[in-house]
Amino acid sequence: MTEPSSSYLTTTANAYDAVAALYADLVRNELDEVPLDRGLLAAFAELARTHGAGPVAELGCGPGRVTAHLRDLGVDVFGVDLSPVMIDIARETHPDLRFEVGSMDALDLADGVLGGILSWYSVIHTPPRLLPAYFAEFRRVLAPGGHLLLGFFEAQDEPVTPFDHKVTTAYRWPIDDLARLAGDAGFTEVGRMMRQPREGERPLRHGRLLMRKDERLG
Template identity: 50%
Template sequence: MTEPDFLRDTRSSYDTIATAYDEQFAGWIDRKPVDRAVLSLFAELVRAKGNIEVVDVGSGPGYIARHLKSLGLDVFGIDLSREMVELARRRYPDIRFEEGSMTALDLPEGGLGGICAWYSTIHVPLDLLPGVFAGFRRALVPGGHLALGFQSGDEITHYDEGFGHAVSLDFYRRSPDLVAGLLTDAGFEVYARAEREADAGEKTRHGYLIARS
């Protein structure tokens, strides 16, 4: 099967900017209290169900995986970009990171207690999101939890430059109500939702959803 253009472009772009991205965003989760609060709730819900194995999908340099591990979860990461995976492996050698795509997760059915996709569905076109969410649900145990973080809005922005490098990235901003509806259609029950205003240096509001299978 031919790989969709957006996957090839996203992989190539993040391979190109991995080092610069890491230099700018290292430690960013420590400056985001709302993000940490939502992830803390997600971790508590996962721990309460007993299966603490969690995947961070779109794990990038590994910051969120590291944070989830600190919250008591048995976490591993999957990312499309080989350079991001290698960077995460060097930074956090006690956590497993693998290459892979959320559009075709190679995971056992019903094996995970949780899935976290933190600002990683933002590059996926709308018509492919239902399939992504269906794949998430298949990988979760019954009653397992999914946590999503994303920029809130209704526009698409294309970037052909990032961190001083040529890239080709589409960013999709979506309302929590839209994403919640897609999750419901995929068989999830939305448990919690939140939005926050843009912090300094940000351009949009941010949305958060926790759902259970």
């Protein structure tokens, strides 16, 4: 039997609510140790500032540490997360920033209002059959030419593969397959990066895809 799409959302929200304080503590200074990630986020921030088509939304923002990092890079940014407890922590930690409870597949935003979207290890929990609808929603709220940056775990020489994320079920994606899926939704690839896990991280390769909403499709 196929799991209803709403069921995994409830499971994911409850799982992150349960570990929110511990998770926030674990990732608080994570970016300090990953210069490659900081470099790519800086490039994304520059594109968002230059394009100037609207604010950036971090979708699946968790406790807000990457949202705040983008703010420090001069980006007009806000965060959205499925977990109410995560949003409470984000608001308490970064009271100068806007954070909202919401789902990435049904954003309370008008068409074309965002200049950029950051999805940093958030679509990893989306069942693969549902991901095209998420990309369609991302495309809907992005302005033409707006950028989407995805962070995820890569599946090397394998199809899409579920794994035990410790919080809740997640999926590793072949980077070509994920790029193709985003392309089918109307995004053009700008660049990609893969990095090996650093010491202390789970032994999975990390993938990044930078995409742009195809202006020719409106």
